[in-house]
Amino acid sequence: MSMIRDMMPGFELFQPATAQDAVALLERYGDDAWALAGGLDTFDWLKDRIKRPRAVVDLGAIESLRGVRAAAGGGLEIGAMTTLTEVSRDASVKESYALLAKAAGLVATPQIRNQGTIGGNVCQDTRCWYYRGGWPCYRAGGNICYADTPASMNREHCVFGASRCVAVNPSDTAGALVALDASMVVLGRGGEKVVKAEEFFIGPAVDITRMTVLRPGEMLTAIRLPAEWAGAHYYFEKARDRQSWDFALVSVAAAMKVEGGTVRDVRLVANSVAPYPMRLKAAEAQVRGKTVDERVAQSAGDIAVRGARPLHQNSFKVPLMRNLVRRAVREATATTTA
């Protein structure tokens, strides 16, 4: 939809030095505020004049939001403004949470990973082109989903979790974080709260205009990776149309604890198949406590896609997800820790 595009309208720019100041600004402007991290989601919206915040709060100057550090109770804490390149190359992330390093390293292109942040990557809005094209859909506050009509272009859309809106969560790192049972540190009016990654992402059934629990006036400051899943067996794969600069058609993330060939615990997550990174609990149950062989992998894949409701162009996501889950189960046990 075009009348005039590719030219940012004016806004007031704030560059606070502390997270508290940033939250105070976000709160002061409420719905009219926009938190700016790496800008890769933001500038599309602003340049297209679709989202028109009055105040943009640039988080780039807040030192405390950057870097990877040891967390208090073990594990790691990653500042929300740490770039994806830093996350993918950080020695401690690679050593203990190679799953996240891999996922971060598969985002878009090297240039985008240098600019994009982990916080921005998980908080990014969906890439549904109807919505991002400024169409007045449910997610944009309207009363229709343009992507789910008998003739819509919905090859990239969801097969699970639709509720009027059929967009998917596009993040590569979100699935990895849910698989690692990460916690998201949210700063807001009432101070800091910690939300499990699994609960951080919400679907349209809960709120059709948001992808995460973050409300106006709140921001993600850090991500905590629990010691419990450090050094587990991991697998991450992203299927996409183009080997660079493309969002996932389906991605899977798996974390497994294997003892003596038996899977003691497992977390399986698929993303870009639902409006949120989707934990595959039934498939996990199929794998947990078992010695993984081809039969277990096959059935985990079959169970994972049970209940899928493809749209008219995206039924391929079902076998794709099934195969990736099978592969994740197969390969995660085969990989060595670290």
Added chain:
Amino acid sequence: MELIQRTSNPWGQEVLVRISWDLFFIALAAGALFCIIHLVLRPRWLKREAAAAKAPAGFVSGSGAASGAGSERVVRHGLTARLFHGVMAIAMIVLLLTGFLPKVGIQFGQWLTLHWIFGVVLIASIVFHMIHATFFLRLRDILIGPRDVKEWFQEIRYMLGGSTPPAKPGKYPVDHKMYHAAVTVAGFAAMITGVLMMFRIDTPIFARNPYLYTDSTWGWIYVLHGVGGVLLVALTITHVYFAILPEKRWITRSMIKGWVTRGELVAHHDPARWDPGNADDRAAAAAKIARESA
């Protein structure tokens, strides 16, 4: 404040989206305000009614006015009617809660599923009610006629301090009839548009087709649904308010248990217009009781 949310469609043409959610708060406020005003004026009206009740016995006309016969139970609402009312009321409450709670910040993922399922329940109950009322109840009891209008003015005059008390009604007083009419209008607006809106969501009932109507038609459908919804909010508030007033408790009881006493009947109704004790009415009531117990 805007009353209706508008947006531009993909071609940049202005279309309606839905009512402004502010209207929900306005409906809440209007309902509450009505109750408050009623509460303020209520003592005065109660006093007058009490005075009227002490009027000479001749005022209470008709048969069986004796106090002994006053405790006899007379069926006002048969079991079927009461079951309908119960189902309808539950559906309505669920619909209003699932419709509006997410908009005031209480978010839960099941609201849409509950909403359409209870919408279907409501529609089914209303369809049943229409058949039941048409063929098994006396339809004219609920219809508003010219006489009702006249009596309504009379009642208003009386409430505002006029001296002539309004004539006693038949089965339903005119304000009940008007409430029913309002609920019917608001309910039908919400239900008909609600059925159409089911084409925009995934249900096992219809194949989803958001392009069934043009976007401007859809805009009106959403607006009507919202208008019906907020009207029902106000109507439900006042309905519940009256149901819990002590002086109306006999009516509430009749909606739960089905009966009123003959005394209540003669005190509030004109048996010439509606008398479950009369042969016609009695026969109908007896037949109904027989049916229900069968």
Added chain:
Amino acid sequence: MARTYHGTNYTPPDHYAKVTGRARYAEDWRADGMLFAKCMLSPMPHCRVRGKIDATAALAMPGVHAILTQEDLPEHDPLDETCVTNEPLFEGQAILAVAADSEWIAADAIEKIKVDLEPLPFALDPLDSLRPGGPNARRDGNVIVRDTPSEPGKPPKNVVKEQKWTADAFAAAGGARLPDGEAHVEWAIGDVGKGFEEADFVIDRPLYHQSNTHHPLEPRSCMAYWQGGKLFLYPSTQSITITHAVTAASLGVQPQDYVLICEFCGGGFGSKIIGTVNMPIPALLAKKTGRPVMHRVSRYEENYMGRARTGFQAQAKMGFRKDGRLVALDLYLVQDNGPYSIQSDMNSAGAVASLSYQPVNMRFRAVSVLTNTPPRFAQRAPGGAQITAMLEPLLDAAAEKLGVDRLEMRRINAPDSSSKFDGNQGPLTSALVREAIDKTKTLVDWDNVKKLSRQKKGTKVTGVGVALSSYTAGALGFDGLMVLRPDGKLELHTGVGNLGTHSFSDTARTAAEVLDFPWEKVELIWGNTSKGLPWTSVQAGSMTTHSATRAIHAASMDLKKKLQEIAAKDLGGSPDAYEVSNERVHRKGAPGSGMTLAKAAERAIALGGKFDGHELPEDINPYTKGGAQVVVGKGAVGVAKDNYERAGSIYSFVVGFARVEIDTETGDVEIMDYAAVTDCGRVMNPRSLAAQLHGGAIQGFGMALGQKWIFDPQWGQSFTHRFYSARPPSILDVPSVLKADFVNVPDPHTPVGAKGIGEPPIGAGEAALVCAISDALGGHQFGRTPIMLDMILNALEGRPDYYQPFTTLT
């Protein structure tokens, strides 16, 4: 010739400017008081402005200077696309433009302009438009035809007509094949019916090739100002002199009152051949405001203001003899023409099919249908790339059926220098396809690599594919212009645009070869029409290398002859007794004799007349005569028209080879190896030639594999207007080493022996990849491009697809 420049790598003269960032592309220009223009784009695929455009509020804003609407444009043919319009025929077409102090203000102003748009019926799918009752893209019809005028001598005219095929034709076809409706273009070679009777194997397939946006890296920005009644225009254009001459009218000026400057163009792929449709926006706004105006085009806008390749819905029936020879080809193309001028992709497709496969009998039919999608224009091998990618897989299917080696299959049907082609069965200059196939065989180790075909390793299966791509490779009859100055430098004026291919300087090296002159002393003048440029071909259709080497050769020979005459005049004897080498004109066999060229240049000035350009040849283009005025009296002038004979059409050929691995669990395709071998005559610049072969191939990979046009059918709006959604391949999508080899035999019909090479690499890359994918999938053919991951996975899983053979909106 002692000095040989062609065939060696060198550093082109624009190189340092490019790598250091000093090169100025269109949007790098700045001028004092410059305003910026922004456009209001149509949100509807077809609509018209109702009533008057109300810009009162916008014009009242501080910093807003002017608005440009259709009423401000010079007269034009109503069929033509204009820079702004009251009846947009595709989503994203400009309705108006605003000039303001900044783009920021201009954008805000546009939002304040009130325009009432009336939506009109629109068509996105050509076949759908041909259905009875189907939508028409224009109010006056749905097809565009080239009408031959009844009066002889008049040029053919493009006409919009309404054409519907019968319901019976559609019913008979049943969606599985193209309906047999009426065609507008039809020709035949031999008797195709008889051909099929002779055939041992017949293949008959519905095919679809999508449309593709050009997406050059540099969008078509343009700056303009007026000075002393002259327009100075700084566009992004592939060609210079033809752009200058042809676009003057749309700008409301005469060519002599118009200076065009474009020294660097960040690619066009055909979308900027003769300038760009938005050029009048800054020019006319600059005229209105009296200030320079810059119109920067963003990537989003480039998707709309740019151009696109036509798509085809087609039916191809091919009959082969047992030995693999193609005896009959029946081809019907429905061309997705976009909303404006008729595109000749379909004609080129027919010509290429008849050339590449030399069918003994052939029937060709085509119809061009209008759609409300971004305008089409020639894109790198227009028609050729599409038909190659569509038909090459069918050759594979036949090869498999008949048990013929796939490379051999191409050789059996390949043309040679004596071959004829196209409807009129015209001759060729040269075609060394078999030599190219032989070189491919060696380069890729075909006999061994083909054994990898369909081999599985883990979840990966290998596929190999080969393809032959051909395309026209050169124009003729243009002019060369140069002046040898008294300082001993050769100032070479070239009209060739610098669109990134190096042809602008490769072709200039012809002069250094002819005159045996050090290339380092050649000063190349290009990209600025005020500096005196000769009449030159467009930089498109692979025409430049061929046409400019001829013209520069002619002008060099003219200069050489003049130098010999000067020497003879001064030093006695006949001109023939002299030769030019090592910066001297001297007696043959006596390099130290004679005079320096610097001296000769001085003498030329003294002699005047034809020697210093005061007298110009009669036969050169008037445009060159104008350009030559700049060099008159500056030294010894070489100027001539290319009058060299050429018997036959000139075509270049590329054989492409691709090896892929497909992940059978995900449908993911990885390109493991790519090689291209070309016959493009004499090699001019090996490094640049390899870049053409590989760059074209990568562009072809995008068309084969992931680059897709996506429109919403309900609203007619496109989504693939940015690089990430349009998905052209990046360098990370291809193997780090790509192979190339050249036949490198001069074409005998041109003095330098060079043929163009821009076009055929794309079809070779696209088709080889399509064939390799099909091979990996055990011969499964999709009959459509692009082949996306979902299609491959569905094929592997044996699941149905959601599209029909001719579905355009996927």
